[in-house]
Amino acid sequence: MSFLQVSTPIVARRLFLGQSGLVLSGAAVALLAGKDALAASAGAADPKDVQILNTALGAELEAIAAYQLGAESKLLQKPVLDLAVTFQGHHKEHADLLSKTIVKLGGKPVAAKANYNFPADQLKSQADVLRFAARLEQGAVSAYLGAVPLFGNRDLAKAAASILGDEAMHWAVLRNALGEVPVPSAFMT
Amino acid sequence: MKLCRLLAAGTLSVCAGVPAFAAPAAVRGEQIYVRCQACHALSYDRVGPRHCGLFGRTAGSVPGFAYSPAMKSSRIVWNDKTLDRFLANPLKTVPGTTMTYDGVPDAADRADLLAYLKGADKTPECLTLKAKH
Numbered sequence: 362m363s364f365l366q367v368s369t370p371i372v373a374r375r376l377f378l379g380q381s382g383l384v385l386s387g388a389a390v391a392l393l394a395g396k397d398a399l400a401a402s403a404g405a406a407d408p409k410d411v412q413i414l415n416t417a418l419g420a421e422l423e424a425i426a427a428y429q430l431g432a433e434s435k436l437l438q439k440p441v442l443d444l445a446v447t448f449q450g451h452h453k454e455h456a457d458l459l460s461k462t463i464v465k466l467g468g469k470p471v472a473a474k475a476n477y478n479f480p481a482d483q484l485k486s487q488a489d490v491l492r493f494a495a496r497l498e499q500g501a502v503s504a505y506l507g508a509v510p511l512f513g514n515r516d517l518a519k520a521a522a523s524i525l526g527d528e529a530m531h532w533a534v535l536r537n538a539l540g541e542v543p544v545p546s547a548f549m550t
Numbered sequence: 551m552k553l554c555r556l557l558a559a560g561t562l563s564v565c566a567g568v569p570a571f572a573a574p575a576a577v578r579g580e581q582i583y584v585r586c587q588a589c590h591a592l593s594y595d596r597v598g599p600r601h602c603g604l605f606g607r608t609a610g611s612v613p614g615f616a617y618s619p620a621m622k623s624s625r626i627v628w629n630d631k632t633l634d635r636f637l638a639n640p641l642k643t644v645p646g647t648t649m650t651y652d653g654v655p656d657a658a659d660r661a662d663l664l665a666y667l668k669g670a671d672k673t674p675e676c677l678t679l680k681a682k683h
Binding site: 409412413415416417419420423477478480496497499500501502503504506507508510511550 | 584585588596649
């Protein structure tokens with residue numbers, strides 16, 4: 362069912378959250394990462410794992426800024442606006458979890474950039490914003506897919522895969538909102 | 551464009567970005583470039599640096615981009631050979647790079663991707679960026 366085919370944004374949001382299992386909190390996802398990984402002392406972690414998490418954090422912070430741009434563009438109408446805010450909230454949860462994990466592993470989390478050079482002048486309609494967001498979400502899936510095999514710590518790989526699943530759902534829902542086939546293929550690359 | 555639509559069937563196509571004279575390899579490469587768009591764009595810096603002007607550029611040299619020390623000191627000049635090696639396994643080629651990505655394992659995919667990146671300098675995005683500088 363499309364997000365755009367339900368009666369109210371609240372119903373839509375409840376329906377989406379209920380059907381997709383996105384009621385997982387950041388804490389729940391943290392549990393997926395395993396106590397060992399999150400309880401690691403400074404210096405004990407694989408530096409490569411910390412770098413992978415930091416690169417992912419940089420991408421999550423960019424996604425938060427991108428959804429902010431979309432939300433403030435005045436181009437999004439309800440219930441699409443609610444959708445964007447919900448997805449931005451997920452990215453905030455991802456970023457918060459990644460940042461805390463990096464600190465626990467002895468690393469220094471990257472900060473959000475002061476400015477992102479998004480092509481704002483090319484966003485002239487709701488569909489433009491949705492396509493922009495969909496492209497970012499598809500990219501996020503590819504990024505996590507390319508990162509998961511690199512982790513030395515399997516618990517961190519599992520946590521990253523959990524986030525990957527969330528990004529893939531975002532992409533599918535955004536495609537659906539655009540009237541495109543939500544899940545265009547059996548495999549992601 | 552018809553070929554582009556066929557190749558892109560069911561995917562997020564942005565074939566309009568490929569010049570009309572683009573070879574099929576570059577068209578396939580544009581589809582593979584979607585993976586890169588997780589962190590990169592052609593004309594502006596994101597989590598990764600921009601790709602306009604990539605060929606012939608020294609690694610770690612885009613002004614204002616915060617590269618890893620490893621990339622800055624790599625002394626790599628990007629060309630077909632160095633890009634092919636790096637994209638096959640970024641972390642093995644430049645240990646310490648922030649491009650924590652498992653790479654593009656298929657040689658044919660890498661060749662298509664490089665064909666796209668080579669032609670990207672002729673896209674409106676890159677031509678506009680070049681005109682500004």
